[in-house]
Structure formats: structure tokens, C-alpha cells
Amino acid sequence: MSTGFKHLFRFFSDEERRNIHEASKQVLATTGLAVRNARARELLVAHGCTLDASTERVYLPEQLVEACRASFEGRYTFTAREPEFDVNVPGEAPCIVTASSASRILDFSTGEQRDATSSDIASIARLINELPGYDVFSISTLAADASRELFSVDRLYPALKYCQKPIRTTTMGMPDLLSVLEFGYALAGGREAYGERPFINHHYCPVISPLTFDVDSTEAVTYVLEQGYPVYATICPNGGMTSPMSMLGTLIVGNAEFLAINCYFQMVRPGTPVLYAYLPNIAYMRTGTYTSGSVECAMLEMAHTEMAEFYGVPSGGYIGQTDSHAPDYQAGQEVSMSATGAALTGASLLNIGGLLDSLVSFDYAKAVLDSEVGMNLKRLARGMEYGAEGLERNLREIDEVGPGGIFMMEDQTLENTPTICYYSDLASRDIRSAWEAAGSKPADVRAREQAQKILSAPARPLLSEETEDAIRELFPNLVSGEPAR
């Protein structure tokens, strides 16, 4: 996020950021990583790391980290099926992405929490496709009806069937990843065609905090990188549990983990685009719950963004989450404080949309409301329209109108009115009596109505009959991919 921003907010001085970088390298060199994936251990050792085979502990020399950093490519593209929907960061920041993989959903009709299914994903895909705040659809929920062998294809299919925006997803183990890629090849009309436009945007958390590369996700990212497909990793330190109960200590663990996984990416494939993605937290000891809506979480996001800027790479992550169980004031507050904080610190990518209950439940109304936050952030990013011409023109207009005058009929009023304000279809900016006459509906009720309107229009699948046939032949047990309502 940079358009129109002259200086980003910072908690840290340059020297402090350098020290945090040095401390992170020290952690990797002297504390090391536990690397549970054998191939990754081999690759790390081949690049000059020391291995303690008995503990699977790998030590990364500081020079190796610096050498890998030198090939960091500070840009990331989310690829869609059609190029016009591609999104580049940081160039097109702020990039608003849904938050993903909630296991539960608030049923549209009853409002009750229940397991999410592939039909829900089709409905959500339709909604995200229409909402202007979103740039990327990271599949919002799991699918309880997914078959074991098509765990991720059963999520990906309804998403691609109803959303043109780039789709971000993850997988569970190699067979699952391979079937997802087979699915992609079938959709593209072959592996070669897919290679030219690899429209499945892979995402993993291969680092289990603290400082551990797992088996499965590490294998998946290695494979995806070797194929040259887009992938990035998120780090998730949790102060008091998987990192020190200290803002600084949690930042150091997370930053060391960012360096570790992204240096590993460079070893697998030098020049891999780097996105500094995070989901940090401080454990909330009062209830023992995961509190992604806390201000401390927002502050850590900002701190990681500052470190990303130090490394010259775009950043973002699970910004704008809430612990609230309803799309209420608390939700609006938590989403907006962290989203605004991260944006003004320079985050390019915000996984804002749709979740309640600390990432547990998807809610349609919340997704509509969060799209508004996205639109407001996009307006903010346009900045203050400074320019020498503007200065002269304004001085002239101010002088012509003079003290006590009115600007309503001036040239700029006519010219700028359509563009200067973000005109929302959801926010109530009317007088109270008009709002009361329309039923005194709070924002979440209006949002639910907007979702209803979008979802009650005829569903238009994006895949041709031919493509559907090809897919069904390959995956006879695939879910219907149709919205429930």
C-alpha cells in the first residue's frame, strides 16, 4: 500500500529493525530449526547448513541467510483463470483477500452455526465474485461433505465454478495436492496450458511455531516450487505459547521463521517471489482462547509489516480478524483498527473478509460488511491528491469565492463530486428519520439483505459444459459444486 503515502507509520527506528534482523539470524544460526521433512533437511545441508541428525535440528549460517535474501523477489502475483483478474502486490495494493478455511458457517436462513459444505463454498464464491471490495478469493470454509480423496478438489471446484477472481487454496498431504493439480490441468486443457497460467494460488503454513518445518506442508511447497507454480507461506507465532510472552520476542520468532521458510524457497527455486505473510498473536491467558481481534495482534501485524519493508518485500496476512461472534460493533472495531493500522504501516495484502469467532465461522453478512472496509482502504490508498496544479487551482477558487462564500457551484464541485468520496451502497449516510422509515435496520441486517439479493439472482456457472464433462470424467465422485440456495 503506497499510492499517495509519503511516509509509513513505524514502531521501530532503522537501527532497531537492523537489530531485529540480526537477532533473527542469530536465532537461526545458534538455536536453529527442527526440520521434520527429510528432503528439506538434505537441501538445507547441501546449501551449507549444519545438521544435528539426532534431533533433526538444522543451523543456518548467517551468510547463507544473507545470500538467499539477495535473491528475494519483492513482488507477488495472484493468478486468475483470465489475466484481467490477476492481482499484483505491492503494485495494486491494497489487495483484499477473504480469510479462509473456517470449519463452521452461520447458516444463512437460521443464523445457527453448523459445519460448512461445498454448497456453501459455491454460494460464498458467488458473493465474493460480486462484492467490489475483494480482489482474491481465499476459499472461506472447509467442506464437511468433501470426500477423503478429493478433500481439496471438492473445495476448489465450487470456488472456480462461481468466482472469476484469483482463488487461493491449500491442500492436505501430497495425494491431495496432486489431485488438485490434476484438477487444474483438466480445467486448463492440459498440463502445458496450465503451466502457462497456473491459476491455483497455493498457500501453506509449513513452519510450525516455534521454528519447526513440518513434514507434509514442507513437502507440498517444495513440490509446488519445483513445478514453478505460485505459492507463499504464512508464519504464525503465538506469544506465551509458541514464542515468548513479549511483543519483541514474538516478532523475533516470527521474523526468524519468515527468513527460514523464504530462504528455503530460494534454495528450491532462486528468485521465487516473496510475500511476507503473517498471522501472529499473543495468547490471551484470561480465557485461553485464540484472540486474533486483539490490538496486540494488530500491533504485531504492523511490526511484521515494518520488517517486510526492511527486506523490500510486500507483506500482509490475516489482518482484520475479529473474536466477536456476531457482525456487531466489536467486529467492526477489531477489523478496522487492525486493517487501518496495517495499511498505514505499508501492508499490501489483507485477508479481511467474512469470518467471525476468531477464524472459526464464516458469516455472509460479515463478508459484505468487510467488503466495505476494503473499499474504504482503497479510497484511503488514493491519498490526498497533492499536486502543484491542484494548489494553484484551489488558491484561485478560494480567492474567487472569498470569506463567507459558498463553493457549491464552483468548477471543482461539479468535477470532483463523482470521484472524491467513496459512495457506499451499504453505509447509512441518511438522516435518522429516513433510516427509521426504512425499518431501522442496523448494518448487519442491511448486509444480509445485500447478500440475499446477490444470492437470489440466477446462478451462472463459469465453466463450460465441455470443461464440466472433462472434470466429471476425471473425478466421478466430485461434489455438485452448486449453491444450496
Add this chain to the structure above:
Amino acid sequence: MSTGFKHLFRFFSDEERRNIHEASKQVLATTGLAVRNARARELLVAHGCTLDASTERVYLPEQLVEACRASFEGRYTFTAREPEFDVNVPGEAPCIVTASSASRILDFSTGEQRDATSSDIASIARLINELPGYDVFSISTLAADASRELFSVDRLYPALKYCQKPIRTTTMGMPDLLSVLEFGYALAGGREAYGERPFINHHYCPVISPLTFDVDSTEAVTYVLEQGYPVYATICPNGGMTSPMSMLGTLIVGNAEFLAINCYFQMVRPGTPVLYAYLPNIAYMRTGTYTSGSVECAMLEMAHTEMAEFYGVPSGGYIGQTDSHAPDYQAGQEVSMSATGAALTGASLLNIGGLLDSLVSFDYAKAVLDSEVGMNLKRLARGMEYGAEGLERNLREIDEVGPGGIFMMEDQTLENTPTICYYSDLASRDIRSAWEAAGSKPADVRAREQAQKILSAPARPLLSEETEDAIRELFPNLVSGEPAR
């Protein structure tokens, strides 16, 4: 707001800020001000301004503006009756102040909008006194039952009777101001005693945008300054109406108005503390309403804050307002986006609390919810606790725990848990089932219950019987000052 912040967010470069300052001076020198108050005109002319008597237009030479700027005192103190409640900005930023002077209130029992009364002010004073997010009580509503001759005393009395925090107020015309001061003298035990601790914090909008000093408020600020009592002024440009339909043009008009009124303050009393206070807006042409919750309004607040930093004076104002009619997601979003934006740009003072309907209505639940925003901003201002010791200690702890370990029983966890997180009594950070078991209450319902709890405790007036007697003798027609419930 500076604690723990190494660099503030900025839309503008230093050069752009200098240009905006120069443009603002040019407006004052060549477009000039309309000055409706005769004494102010005289004083301005005595200090070297040119007057066009036929239009009451006054032109401020650039050197005069610079000379006055040289005596700007970049600090402001809100004075309470007891020194322990005083608040200094920027030293004690973020200073959270209620938003004030709503004519209407949402009745606590019925939820219906009605005119606010002096009894409401007593109840609100009790609430603000208890809510930890607030530092200053700017009297939230008007009082429909106030007598004509005691228009402002009837508001001030219930506020002082039930709130120990500094009280900010305004007045309507000289007789009203003089009765407010008489009231203050009586409370202090005499004019001399009051002079030692002038605990009524005066606030006015003497500049009617564009570029006009009015008659009454200008007279009031002049008198208050001459007495040496605390006062500051807010500027309120409204793009498309009283300033150009341009972010930059509106900023220039507002900044010129800030310079004009604060230079005037220095002419009346050199060395007067300066607070750059603002309530800017862009007219919302779709509905014609005043939209203080828009992102454009937030951006203008940030821009004015940047100019305040250029002048080396603390800043703030009507940040964190909402156009919403209920304390819903929209309200949480609008309050939080602008409050976070302003805080990260360096605003010290935020008139956040309690209003809905674009400043028209006070709501108890909203005041409780906004206190939470204040508490989160205070946590944010504490920053990231960087320190060389912290770095060493964290590195040691990370190394001791090692990859795959857990930090739950480490020294820092035990030591920092009580202080690192803001533990809210209002935010739901529980698991969903616990929230459902407690009645599935959204944040506004919980906030209303918290207000109810505070207001149903026995009311404890802060004024002694002796003081009450003295006041009643002076003002026999004074309102009861008692809460209605």
C-alpha cells in the same frame, strides 16, 4: 500520540507541507478574512493587518502570521477541579474526550430518540466518570430544559456534580459566558481561587468557514483569553460547501483558518497554548447530509494532524465519529478507521465518545463501546517495548525453549501476562458456546448492560452541601442536576 512511535504516518512530504503552509498564508494575505467582531478587527489592525472597512475584510501579512507562530506554545492542559485528574497533551496522549453538544439522545429505557435534558447530562457524567477510556468529559448533549439565562450553567452543573475528569464546554453569547464563570467562581470559593485552578475548559468555533470570524464566539474567546483561562478553537471546513470540493483545497482553507484564529489568540495573549483542533468534512452530495463517518473525513483529520506536526503543536478533534444510527458494525468501523488513522498520524486528542447520527444523538451503549476504542488506542500508544535488554532476554529465552518447545512456563510469560494484553471487560474473547450460553448478546447489548450497571449504583454527587448551598443562592433557578434514573 508518540510513546513508542518511531515515525508517524504521512500523506505529505516536508516540501508539500511547506507549500501548504505557504498557500495558507497566501489565502490570509490576499483573500483575507471577514471579521464580524469589531474588537477583533481593531486588534488585528493594531497588529499590522489591513482592513477593508466596507466589507469587514481583514488581510494578514505573512510576516505577522510568522511572528505570531513564533509564540505558539505547543502543549495544552485540560484542567480538572483536582490536579490529579488534569490531562496534558501531547504528553499524555492519546487523550480521549467525549464528543459533545448533541441535541438528541436515545432514551435509555425506550431506545427512542428524544431531546436531551440536564438529567441526561448527570447520568452521562456518571458514566463517563467510571469508564476508563475517557480522560476528558466534553458535555455530550444540550439540555432542552435549560433556562434561557442559564443555558450553559444548566449543562455544566450536572457535569461537574458527577464527573471528576476535566469538563470541556462552550457558551452562547457573553451573558451566558459570564454566568458560567460566576458559577465557576462560586464552586472554587471565589474568583481568585478559580484563577489558580480554572477548571472550566472553554471551547469555541469562532471561525465560520470559509474564513469568517463571527461576532459572539470571537467575543467569548477574547474575553476568556484576557482572563487567562484555558480555551481552544476548532476549525470546520466542509468541502463542496464552505471549502473547495477537493481534499487539498479543504485542507488549505482549514489550515488558513487554524492559523488565523491561533495567530489572533497570540495577539490577545502571547504564548497562549495552541491545540490544532479540527472537524473537517467533504459534503456528501448523494444525500446532502453531513457525513462525519466517511473515510474522506478521516483522511482530512490525518492531513490536519500532519500540518499540526509541521507547526510543532498537538492536534486532534472530532475523530472517530459515525453516521450510523445504531451502535452496529458500521459505527465500529467508522469510529475505528478514523481513530486509528489519526492516532498513527500523531493526533493527541480524540473526541470519540458516545454520538450516533453524525453528531446528532447521544447513546449510552455507544459511549461504553467507544471507551473500548480509547483503551485500545492507549495500548497501541505503549508501542512495541523495544530495548536492548529485551532483545538479549528474548534471544536467551528462545534458545532455551528451542524449536518445537512451549513458552507457557517461561519467566516472561509469568511476568508479562498481566500487562502485555489489554484485558477488556466488554469485548467477547470467549468461545462461541460460552457466548451463546450467556445469551448470544452482541456488543451493543453488553455495552448497554454495562451502562445500566454503572447507572444503577447509588449516585454520589461530588459537590459538598456547602458548595451546593452557595450555588443555589447565586442561581436559584438552576436545574436539579440529578440523574433521571
